[in-house]
Amino acid sequence: MTTSRRQAVRKVLAASTSFRSAQDIYAEMRASGAKIGLTTVYRALQALSDAGEIDVLRTDDGEAVYRACATVSHHHHLVCRRCGKTVEVAGPDVERWAEAVGKEHGFTDVTHTVEVFGTCPSCAEEAKAG
Amino acid sequence: MTTSRRQAVRKVLAASTSFRSAQDIYAEMRASGAKIGLTTVYRALQALSDAGEIDVLRTDDGEAVYRACATVSHHHHLVCRRCGKTVEVAGPDVERWAEAVGKEHGFTDVTHTVEVFGTCPSCAEEAKAG
DNA sequence: AGCAAAATGAAAACCATTGTCAAAACGGCC
DNA sequence: GGCCGTTTTGACAATGGTTTTCATTTTGCT
Ligand SMILES: [Zn+2]
Ligand SMILES: [Zn+2]
Ligand SMILES: [Zn+2]
Ligand SMILES: [Zn+2]
Numbered sequence: 001m002t003t004s005r006r007q008a009v010r011k012v013l014a015a016s017t018s019f020r021s022a023q024d025i026y027a028e029m030r031a032s033g034a035k036i037g038l039t040t041v042y043r044a045l046q047a048l049s050d051a052g053e054i055d056v057l058r059t060d061d062g063e064a065v066y067r068a069c070a071t072v073s074h075h076h077h078l079v080c081r082r083c084g085k086t087v088e089v090a091g092p093d094v095e096r097w098a099e100a101v102g103k104e105h106g107f108t109d110v111t112h113t114v115e116v117f118g119t120c121p122s123c124a125e126e127a128k129a130g
Numbered sequence: 131m132t133t134s135r136r137q138a139v140r141k142v143l144a145a146s147t148s149f150r151s152a153q154d155i156y157a158e159m160r161a162s163g164a165k166i167g168l169t170t171v172y173r174a175l176q177a178l179s180d181a182g183e184i185d186v187l188r189t190d191d192g193e194a195v196y197r198a199c200a201t202v203s204h205h206h207h208l209v210c211r212r213c214g215k216t217v218e219v220a221g222p223d224v225e226r227w228a229e230a231v232g233k234e235h236g237f238t239d240v241t242h243t244v245e246v247f248g249t250c251p252s253c254a255e256e257a258k259a260g
Numbered sequence: 261a262g263c264a265a266a267a268t269g270a271a272a273a274c275c276a277t278t279g280t281c282a283a284a285a286c287g288g289c290c
Numbered sequence: 291g292g293c294c295g296t297t298t299t300g301a302c303a304a305t306g307g308t309t310t311t312c313a314t315t316t317t318g319c320t
Binding site (some may be wrong): 166167169170192 | 277
């Protein structure tokens, strides 16, 4: 069930704190000598995503990016828009709010997406310096 | 500055309550006899988006969709995942929460994206019937 | 009218993602 | 080990939304 290629992809994600694209992951793996095809990277990411082991989101330009989060349960992300560093955050209030908003308009099966973006402390430093 | 083509695109969006894709808008305009090219539709949407006159978001499969919202100020959306019908919603609590989360981790220039999805009442009806 | 700048659109280029399919790896089983 | 059916792999082709290109048309102004 769990193949070595899939584990290799998972390992790359586990070693990164930021969201990574498939192409990105593929490039890194090839650069580090791994023998793997781009198609397989996509398939591994799809499988991991289906299994709920990684989070997926879309960048502004439509590219899918993936991340292996430490938190298994439902959560959201605070992402640095310069370096991509990501922190997992919880928001009970937001959960309740989303549910209430849906109910208020008679919507059922309510879900939501919430992401927070900003400039992380170290990137703010760099910006000031450079 | 404001050209007729752009206004035509804006008008199509204004007549729709749901988020629409560029291809979608183009097809409708052509079907209704308008003489316009796909490139121009894309350019008009880009311009309207840059001007902050329309909202943009990405579907799960990465397609960009646009909507002319009645509310000019910052707001979010409750979207029916079956028919696309969209309601604009405000969430002061969410605004505060996002800001606080960013600050808490030392992030600056904090922004956020929040969308709520569900099945609208009429689609729920249809689902029950069909 | 005359002319420069802006807008248009058909077609080509881009690029992430998915489909195809034959070869390779795996897993029992003898 | 050898055999065989199943699964995985990956080079390559195809897809599809979006952007570029560039020659033509329209607009704006005198
Ligand atoms: Zn950063
Ligand atoms: Zn949530
Ligand atoms: Zn609906
Ligand atoms: Zn907000």
